[in-house]
Amino acid sequence: MPFIKTETGAYFEYRFTTSFEETNLVGNIYFANYALWQGKCREMFIKEYCSDVVKEINDGLKLITVDLGLQFVSQLFALQDVVIRMSLEAQxxxxxxxxxxxxxxxxxxLHxxxxxHQSTTSMKLVxxxxxxxxxxxxxxxxxxQYKLIQQTI
Incomplete structure (x- = not known):
């Protein structure tokens, strides 16, 4: 799962195929899966580029999602190939x-x-x-390293 650099920035790319398990009664992918996939994409980034963070999570670090939003353009169905591109807007x-x-x-x-979007914060119990x-x-x-930072918040 590579980082890809373009003229407009860089992004981490996560690819997978949807399953019947992810569909609803209508037959399309249930909307909540898109939120789950954001977390999965973020976790694959951690696994690939900063795997030592897993030990910190096991030692009490909490990466907490404080805001998440989705804007749907069209639908996905079972057994379709999906590409998610994650980029960092601000940090x-x-x-x-x-x-x-x-x-x-x-x-x-690609269609x-x-x-x-997702905002994540870093916390510990003190x-x-x-x-x-x-x-x-x-x-x-x-x-x-991958120059994802576009602005500071």
Missing amino acids: SEFRMMMNFEYYRSENEA LVCKG DDVLTLVPFPKSMIDAVE
């Missing part, structure tokens, strides 16, 4: 704002089906209170 010490574009892939052509903490250095380094 601060305690928050990352990411954009997601969902495409149906057919014969090497936009959904746009989304004296039984969730407290903001800086993102792990390896996450910051991964983002900076």
Whole structure:
């Protein structure tokens, strides 16, 4: 799952095929799966580019989604190939704002089906209170290495 650089920025790309399990009674992909896929894409980024963060999560770090949105353009159905492109819109010490574009892939052509966004914060329990903490250095380094930062929040 590579990072891809273009004239307008860079993005992390996650590819998969939808399943019947993800459909609703109408036969299209149930809307909640798009939100789940955002998390999966973010996790695959962590696995590939800053895997040491998993140990920090096991030691109490919490990457908490504080805002998430989806704007649907068309529908997906079972057994269609999907490409999700995740890019970082903005970042601060305690928050990352990411954009997601969902495409149906057919014969090497991409068709936009959904746009989304997500804001994530980094926290730990300190004296039984969730407290903001800086993102792990390896996450910051991964983002900076691929020059995803467009602005600071």
